[in-house]
Amino acid sequence: MKTPFVMAISFLLLAFAAKPLVGSRLHDINGDDVRADQEYYVLESGNGRGLTTLRHRGDSCPLDVAQVTSAPRTGKPLKFKAYNSSRFIYEAVDLNVKFSIVDSCSDSLVWKVDNYDEERGKWFITTGGNEGDPGAKTLLNWFKFERIGTSDPATYRIVYCPSVCASCLFLCQNVGVSFEDSARRLVLKADYEPVFPVVIFPAEGAAKCESRMPVHYNS
Numbered sequence: 001m002k003t004p005f006v007m008a009i010s011f012l013l014l015a016f017a018a019k020p021l022v023g024s025r026l027h028d029i030n031g032d033d034v035r036a037d038q039e040y041y042v043l044e045s046g047n048g049r050g051l052t053t054l055r056h057r058g059d060s061c062p063l064d065v066a067q068v069t070s071a072p073r074t075g076k077p078l079k080f081k082a083y084n085s086s087r088f089i090y091e092a093v094d095l096n097v098k099f100s101i102v103d104s105c106s107d108s109l110v111w112k113v114d115n116y117d118e119e120r121g122k123w124f125i126t127t128g129g130n131e132g133d134p135g136a137k138t139l140l141n142w143f144k145f146e147r148i149g150t151s152d153p154a155t156y157r158i159v160y161c162p163s164v165c166a167s168c169l170f171l172c173q174n175v176g177v178s179f180e181d182s183a184r185r186l187v188l189k190a191d192y193e194p195v196f197p198v199v200i201f202p203a204e205g206a207a208k209c210e211s212r213m214p215v216h217y218n219s
Helices: 004-009 136-141 206-210
Strands: 040-044 051-054 064-067 078-082 095-099 144-147 156-160 173-180 183-189 198-202
Touching: 040 051, 040 078, 051 183, 156 198
Parallel strands: none
Antiparallel strands: 040 198, 051 064, 064 183, 078 095, 144 156, 156 173, 173 183
């Protein structure tokens, strides 16, 4: 019988992409281009839960990335930085995701894929990643936004499938939510599992934008 760790390793894929592909620009809920020099909230489409930091499953640091469960529902603001330091953020292009608010683990609030949690059989998204320097040493720190459907405002899924290193071994899965230790923590999920749909709100004037999306926060 395969152990959870062996099963997790079976998801490893060999990357042959030598260069990330450039798609359309990311759009916020107003239809405006998402920019690297601005702050945004990322909320789940439909229920309005934003993202925040949460105590690690076993230690204080680094902090896990999780959905908020109480007000303010927007969570903490985020900034994006593309692998090529582009002024605008594009779909399906490797980027760093970083919380803007300093927390108890202030050394780094850049997202990364944590070490495999054998007890829970999952790869969690946590903080403590490295910003920039695309390549083999920073492979765990790169995420992508891919558009879901053709609706307006734009709805995206978050993907971990880095293209910044040719011939590197890496996981290639969607980012989703798992209820762990009384919290809705972000984890890697297989393609056959439900997609985690998100929309992007500009942090400036976010309250005005919220009226454009049906929100059922207590669901």
